[in-house]
Amino acid sequence: MSLSQMLKSWLSGLEEQYSGCLYAKDSISLLLLLKKVLSKVLVPEETEKEVAKAASEGVVVYAIKQQSQLNTLIIREAAASHGFPRPSFAHDTNMLFWQPFGKCLRTILAFLLLPLSRSRSSEPLPRAFVRKSVRRGESVIVHLGMSELTPNRQVEDGLSQLLYAQWEMDRPVLVLPTLVTYGRRRDMERESLINILFGQTEGTGTLRRVITFFRYSNKASLLCAKPVNLREFLAENQELSREEMIDRLRGDLIERIDEEKTATVGPILKSRQEMISLVLKDEKVQQAIEQRGAENRKGYESALKEAKRYLNEIASNYSEMFIELWDKVLGWLWNNIYDGVIVDRDGMTKVRNLSKKMPFVVVPCHRSHIDYLLLSYVFYKHNIQMPFIAAGTNMLFWPLGAVFRKSGAFFLRRSFRGNELYGEVFNGYLNVLLKEGLPIEFFIEGGRSRTGKMIMPRYGLLSMIIQAYASGACEDLAIIPVYLGYDRIVEEKAYLKELGGEQKQDERATDVIKSGKILRKRFGHVYVNIGEPILMKSYLESQEQTYDDMPTEERQRLYRKIGYEIVLNIDKVSVVTPFSLLSAGFLWSDRRGISVDDLLEVLGHFRDYLQARKVRFSETFGDMNKAVTNALGLFEESNLISRVGDEEDLPEEGEEAVYSLPEENRLNLEYYKNNILHFFVPASFLAASVALHREDVLSLQEIMEDYRFFKKMFRHEFIFDDRVDDLEEIREVLFYLSQKGMVAIGGGEAGGIASIEVKGKGKRNLVPFAGLIRNYIESYWVVVRACAYLVQGRLPDKDFLKKIRGLGERMYQKGEIRRSEALSQSNYANALRFLEDMGIISVVEETVKGEKRPVRYWSISENRTALEGLRRRLFRFL
Missing domain, CATH: 3.40.1130.10 (Glycerol-3-phosphate (1)-acyltransferase)
Known part of the structure; x- marks a missing residue:
């Protein structure tokens, strides 16, 4: 090939050589200056999904709010590293410095030579190139000129070409509103020098944007909002003129970008002093200041100083x-x-x-x-x-x-x-x-x-x-x-x-x-x-x-x-974790230890019930045995439990490891059991009712009476959904137990439930569910017994609680209650509130000389019938 032919070949195609063209090959300037930091820009999973979805549906166009070489390079790099549609052109943005050397020379030649061969009536080629690229299925980048309120011929031309391209093709064009955040700094209403240098970059010059980007490149993010489908947009706005369509499209895209920015960094933030000033100008605050000034006779200025003092204590900075x-x-x-x-x-x-x-x-x-x-x-x-x-x-x-x-x-x-x-x-x-x-x-x-x-x-x-x-x-x-x-x-x-x-x-x-x-x-x-x-x-x-x-x-x-x-x-x-489920597996019983087989069996029953209720499990439950093993290891490492070893002395029962739970550690595990106890409450109430009755056949009425008794007594312990009927709650549990073969349901009128019959191992399998609330029953039993201290006369709150704690310790040592976690100050306090609600005891506050706060005094009602009835009923569940 002769030199002239080579030159002719090299010069061919100059009509598609523009300063806004983007190429897959990196330029030397890009490699030396920006490649490393550009690769640090974060692309959230939601953005990846949004772009992938748009790419599967049509031609992707990236719309940024402000003309920016840096943001253009960020989008180009993200597209290359995340498999997005690669933009081939950035409208109205000079990317000459970032083009490969050979392409850069061709762009300069095109700039110099093409105007000589183009008639004055020809359409400006860079503008038409947007339309041409999109029709070929290539992605491009357009900018929106910051605000739809400011006319911008270049922006309007770019959007116009996108609309023309969509008119001429069947495949939809999806315009992705794209936001690049440089760090997470909020825009300040009155910016300090630091925020000017290192704040957000909207509406700023190139220098500030570059400084901020290099400062926060590892925190910069590329975010995409929901795209505008131009085919749908044209169909919905047929009645508008071309200019009106462009204005509406521009406004819609800017609004979506602004929403992304607000979601990410929040609205423009006023300074602490400006926020305080706004509060002081509030009409109700002004009235309160005037009223305080009149009340204390020191005047408005004194009350204003007091209000400012409060705000200085309150306000964030x-x-x-x-x-x-x-x-x-x-x-x-x-x-x-x-x-x-x-x-x-x-x-x-x-x-x-x-x-x-x-x-x-x-x-x-x-x-x-x-x-x-x-x-x-x-x-x-x-x-x-x-x-x-x-x-x-x-x-x-x-x-x-x-x-x-x-x-x-x-x-x-x-x-x-x-x-x-x-x-x-x-x-x-x-x-x-x-x-x-x-x-x-x-x-x-x-x-x-x-x-x-x-x-x-x-x-x-x-x-x-x-x-x-x-x-x-x-x-x-x-x-x-x-x-x-x-x-x-x-x-x-x-x-x-x-x-x-x-x-x-x-x-x-x-x-x-x-x-x-x-x-x-x-x-x-x-x-x-x-x-x-x-x-x-x-x-x-x-x-x-x-x-x-x-x-x-x-x-x-x-x-x-x-x-x-x-x-x-x-x-x-709330989520069920291996630690919370394992804690429940240890605490349902008052035994000091449990074999691995028994533990896994109980955990299996608990897990099945929770799954039936569609409760969330942590990701670590993908493999239950592994999750339980890891949790046991952490409990052992923390000295909460200890592994006793294989039962070599009992060969007829097989070699079976046993885990021991020291009494002093039960309260540690109680905290984590309580994380998920609310899921078990209906089943635990029902199981406690079944465990109370020796007969295998129970009427629904008996179960409902016990359920409502527990619900009333534990109203300060658990949060009940009053929108759910008690009967419906019990029916759900009974149907689950029926499916598991633990009970058989006896029908009543109109297809309702009249009774249940406990089947096979049903009662044995229900015992662990009942055991989950046993410590609460024991706590309330202690407080009911402690009411006897009030017979001799009222007691200050501090003294009464001390007596309750002492009684609980003695009852535990004597075996009248069997769970150390029942000795809980919180349970005692809630039991007192229940007894107060019932009118069995009452509390009054009195001012006592030498005390900073009013002293609470507890006394007992003269009518002891309700207390005796509660004592008898509660004792039945022990």
Whole structure:
């Protein structure tokens, strides 16, 4: 081939050589400068699925909000490394510097030579190339010019060519709204120099974007929203002119990108002082300040200073630096002390989608101090904006109080009673958070559960949030229940001391330092599951009365109803772990040890029942034998149980290993048994009723009476769903037992159940289910017996509880109760509440000289009939 022919061949095809062309081959400049950092950009699983789905349905077009060489390169690199459709062209973006050297020269020649051979009436070729590329089935990148309110000829031309391409082809064109985030910094309304250099990059110049990207390249993410199908778009907008179509398409794509950004980093954040100023301008807060000034006769300025003092105590001081610090600390924690966090991915997608549409409030259960930052960490890793966390003022201890505040915590006092100004100021702060579209997190139980069960909901903060919503703080609000669970918790020993009667100690920084011993232990996995969200707009619309028309009592009922729905939803999505199931397997009996075969048999019965109820099991249950073996190993390693060995002295019974559970360790396991006990409650109540009767045939009426007795007695122990009929609950359990061959159901009128007959090993197999609540029966028995101390006269709360604990210890030593976990301060307290509800005992508060708080005094009712009836009935179950 002659030189002229080679030159002619090399120059051919220049009409498709543009500065926006992208090639599979990397340029030297790309390899030297950016290739390594581009490969660090994270592509979430949800984005991978979204792009793959779009690619299977049509031609993929990536739409970014701002013209950007860097974002174009990020999309190109992600496409290459994740198998996405590779973009071949970036409209209105000069990528010349990043093209391979030979291609770069051809692009320059095309720029110089082609205009000479093109008539003035010709259509601009770069614009037409978008249309041509898409018609060939190639992916391209278009930008949207930041705002649909700002006219941009290049943007309009690019979108116009996409629409023309779709008109001319049958295969759908899917435009993916694409967001590149450089780190997770929120945009600030008034930006500091640091945020200008290292903040988000929307609407910024190239230098700032590049600086930020290099600073946060390992935290940068590529996110894609739901695509716009242009074939469907054209069909739905036929009546519009071409210009109107382009405007609508541009606006729709920008809106979807903005929603992704809001879901990821949240809305623009005001400074702490600006938030405080907004609260102080609130009309109700102003009225409260004026009222306080009039009451204390010190005037408005004095009351204003008091309100500011409260706000300085309450308000968060969110700092991105601390979020990044916690990312490193907690990442190390979950992978060194724990074996990782197992997350409900579908639930996270649900939260993310909701966060695009409305402010949300996450309401987790509360098991550990680690909870305060666990959810923020998980949201951070799943590209969800992090919530502002309500924490008690007990967490303001130095120096972690300041750290928590910088991490998004805001603080509230345990009680607002007698301080109307504080209450209005706090309400005002909640109002501002919701008006600004910021997510909130709070623990509906108030404090950490020391027992492993859900604590009855507290309605104070919930009611304030609902009031803020109802007053117009936001158009809609999602309340999202969240289950946080641990194979084992780091506060285990502290909880055991409190359950044994010791006073709760205030949090101190030294406690955290002393807990360094935990760094040498392993605590299994952490679990995060998302419950069914409550959407306040539709929820309130479904009520018989509007919120504004509800009297105070009706509103209180509404708060209680929503509170119970939240905790029921948390219970519903709680997870069965090998540790919780194994704890139940050890504690159903009062024996000191159990053989491996017996243990596996009982665990099999428990697992079958839970599976029938469609309860969630942890991922570690893929192989039950392996899961149980691993859990046994961790229990042994922690000296909770010990392996006795093979029973070589009993060859006729075979060689069988036995695990021994020391009495002093039963309360440790009780915590983890309680994590899943709510799933067993209906079956345990029924099993306890069956175990009570010696006859094999029981009437349904007898079972129902016992069931309702337990439900009434344990109303403060377990959270019952009042929407489910008692009879229906029992029927479900009986049908399960019937399928397993444990009972035969005797029919009654209209196909109902009249009686049951226990069959074969039915009673033996039901004993473990009854055993799961036996310690609660024993605890209540102790308190019923302790009521005799009140016959001689009333007793202060502290003295009465001391007598109850002493009586429990003596009854345990004498064998009148057989389970050490029954000696629980929490169980005793709930039993006292039940007896108070029954009118058997009563409590009054009196002010006593020398005491900081009112003293509670317990006394017994003069009518002892109810107490005697309860004592006799309870004794039957022992």
